[in-house]
Amino acid sequence: MAKKRIVLNFPHSLVDKPITYHLVKDYDLIINILRARVTPREEGLLVLEVTGDKRDLDRGIKFLKDLGIKIESLAQDIKWNEKKCTHCGVCLAICPTEAFIMDRKSRRISFDKERCIVCENCLRACPYKAIEILF
Amino acid sequence: MAKTIKEINEKIRKGKAVVVTAEEIIDLVEKKGVKAVAKEVDVVTTGTFGPMCSSGVYLNLGHAKPKIKLGGGKAYLNDVPVYTGFAAVDVYLGATALPDDDPRNKVYPGEFKYGGGHVIEDLVAGKDVRLKATAYGTDCYPRKEIETLINIKDLNEVVLYNPRNAYQNYNVAVNLSDRVIYTYMGVLQPNLGNANYCSAGQLSPLLNDPYYETIGIGTRIFLGGAIGYVAWSGTQHNPTVKRTKNGVPKAPAGTVAVIGDLKKMSPDWLVGTTFTGYGVTSTVGIGIPIPILNEKILKYTAVKDSQIYAQIVDYSEAYPKGLPGSLGEVNYEQLTSGKIRVKGKEVPAAGLSSYAKAREIAQILKGWIEKGKFLLTEPVEYLPSVDSGQTFKPLKERPVK
Ligand code: SF4
Ligand code: SF4
Numbered sequence: 001m002a003k004k005r006i007v008l009n010f011p012h013s014l015v016d017k018p019i020t021y022h023l024v025k026d027y028d029l030i031i032n033i034l035r036a037r038v039t040p041r042e043e044g045l046l047v048l049e050v051t052g053d054k055r056d057l058d059r060g061i062k063f064l065k066d067l068g069i070k071i072e073s074l075a076q077d078i079k080w081n082e083k084k085c086t087h088c089g090v091c092l093a094i095c096p097t098e099a100f101i102m103d104r105k106s107r108r109i110s111f112d113k114e115r116c117i118v119c120e121n122c123l124r125a126c127p128y129k130a131i132e133i134l135f
Numbered sequence: 136m137a138k139t140i141k142e143i144n145e146k147i148r149k150g151k152a153v154v155v156t157a158e159e160i161i162d163l164v165e166k167k168g169v170k171a172v173a174k175e176v177d178v179v180t181t182g183t184f185g186p187m188c189s190s191g192v193y194l195n196l197g198h199a200k201p202k203i204k205l206g207g208g209k210a211y212l213n214d215v216p217v218y219t220g221f222a223a224v225d226v227y228l229g230a231t232a233l234p235d236d237d238p239r240n241k242v243y244p245g246e247f248k249y250g251g252g253h254v255i256e257d258l259v260a261g262k263d264v265r266l267k268a269t270a271y272g273t274d275c276y277p278r279k280e281i282e283t284l285i286n287i288k289d290l291n292e293v294v295l296y297n298p299r300n301a302y303q304n305y306n307v308a309v310n311l312s313d314r315v316i317y318t319y320m321g322v323l324q325p326n327l328g329n330a331n332y333c334s335a336g337q338l339s340p341l342l343n344d345p346y347y348e349t350i351g352i353g354t355r356i357f358l359g360g361a362i363g364y365v366a367w368s369g370t371q372h373n374p375t376v377k378r379t380k381n382g383v384p385k386a387p388a389g390t391v392a393v394i395g396d397l398k399k400m401s402p403d404w405l406v407g408t409t410f411t412g413y414g415v416t417s418t419v420g421i422g423i424p425i426p427i428l429n430e431k432i433l434k435y436t437a438v439k440d441s442q443i444y445a446q447i448v449d450y451s452e453a454y455p456k457g458l459p460g461s462l463g464e465v466n467y468e469q470l471t472s473g474k475i476r477v478k479g480k481e482v483p484a485a486g487l488s489s490y491a492k493a494r495e496i497a498q499i500l501k502g503w504i505e506k507g508k509f510l511l512t513e514p515v516e517y518l519p520s521v522d523s524g525q526t527f528k529p530l531k532e533r534p535v536k
Contacts, residue, residue, distance in 0.1 A: 086184065086406065086418065086489045090321050092473060093329035093485035102473070107491040124244070124411040125322040127186065127487070
C-alpha cells in the first residue's frame, strides 16, 4: 500500500466532474479529503490523501493529470523555522490536524510535515514568523 | 529559621548559595517538606517570556553637526515613529509603534510585519538602523533634517524602560462568535475553536511572590538577557483581585515596571512580535529571584500549575465591550494539558507565553547566582499589596463643554 498527499488545482470547467468518484471506483483508491475550496469563476483547490496499491495510485494520478488538473505534492509547502520558534505553542491549538506537537517534558514544539494539510491557519497565528509557506 | 538577604548574599559571594528554579522547588518541597527545604534553599529563580506591549526604549542619539532639535519635531527609526517630546536628542521608541504608511487593518486582517518591537530587536542585535528626522529649527539648533544610519554601540544611552511587564496571571481568551477574530491574545477561531492563555504559571515571577513580600522597587532581575531592575509597580497594578486560599490571584493582578541597559541585552530575549489583525509588540524575557527568607515565602514559591486559576473570557463581546463576568475558571495544569472544557465543549488550549523559554531564563538566572555573578537586593520600597486597596479603574467619560 502507498499513500500520498496531493494538492489538486483544477480549472472551473472541471469543478463539477466527479473525480473522487472515479479515483475510488476505477482505481480502487481510498480518498480522504483534507481540504476543499471552490470559488465561483475561479479555480478549485482540493487537498487529498490518497491510499492504495502503488500501481493504482500512479494510474489514478495520471488520470487526474490527463484531465488537465495541476498536481503538487503537499509535504513541502509549510516550513517550520526551528531557529525562530520560541516554543510558545500558539500553533498547537489552531492546527486542525495536530501537525504541531509539544513534548510534555521539554515543553518544546516539533512539526510533523506529514500531517500538515496546508490550511495556513498557523501562518497567520505564529507571532514570531517561524512558519513560512514555500511555493 | 529566618535568613536575611545579607546572609544569602554572603553565601552567593562564596559560591555556596543553594539556588533552584520555581519548577524544581515544587518536587523538592513535596519530598523533603517545607521546614527542611527552607533551611537548605537560599534562592528560587522564576522566569517568563511573553508578549508585553507596554515596553519600549529611550535613546540618546548624540548631537549631529550642525545640531538638530528633535524635540517637537518628527523622528523615525526604520520608518517607525518615535516619541520626540523630550530634549533635543532623546527619543522614546514604543514596542507597538507602526510606520505611518503601514496599512494597518485596512486590508483586514492586517499583517503588521514590522514595528517598534522589531526595531528594538534589530537594535539589540547590533544591526544598523535608519534614523530620519525633521525639525523646525532654532537659533541654537539650526538644522531641519537628518537622515543617517545609527548603531546601538555608537549611541550614548539606550535604555529599555517598560511601564508594565510580567503580569501576575492573565485571562484565557476564547471566541464565542461565529467568525474568526484577531486579538492581542492571538487568532481566535469561531465557536470556541481554541483558547489562548498567557502566563508561565508556576514559573511566573509574581505568582511565586503573590503578596510582593520580596519583589519591590530596586529588585535586581534578569531582563532581556542582562541585568535589569524593577523600577516601580507596573501600570494597571491591581493587587485587590480575588485570590485563592494560598494567596494566588485568580485574575490579572500585579505588574512591574522594569528598566535596564539595552546595550547589554540580547535579541534572544527581546523578540519583535506580530499579531495578525492586531499589531506588533515585543516579547520580553524576565526572571526574578526570590530570596527564601522564611518558610512562608518558601511555601509561596512551591505553588504549582494545578493551584493557579485563570478566568476564561470571551474576546468577541465581553472583552471589547468591557462587560464583567467570566465563562469559568481553569487551572494551568488543565491549560498546559492542551485541552480545557468551556460551556461543555472540549477546546484546544495554547499559550502565548513560552514555558520552555521561561524555564531557560530561570536556569540562566540560577547559573548567574550560583557563580556569584548576581547578588540579591533588598527592595527600596515595596509594591502596593492587598492592604493598599489599590484597584484598576476604568476610564470615566465626561461630556466636554
Ligand atoms: S506559534 Fe510559531 S513560535 Fe509559537 S510554537 Fe508555533 S511555530 Fe513556534
Ligand atoms: S498549515 Fe499549519 S495549521 Fe494548517 S495543517 Fe499545516 S501545520 Fe496545521
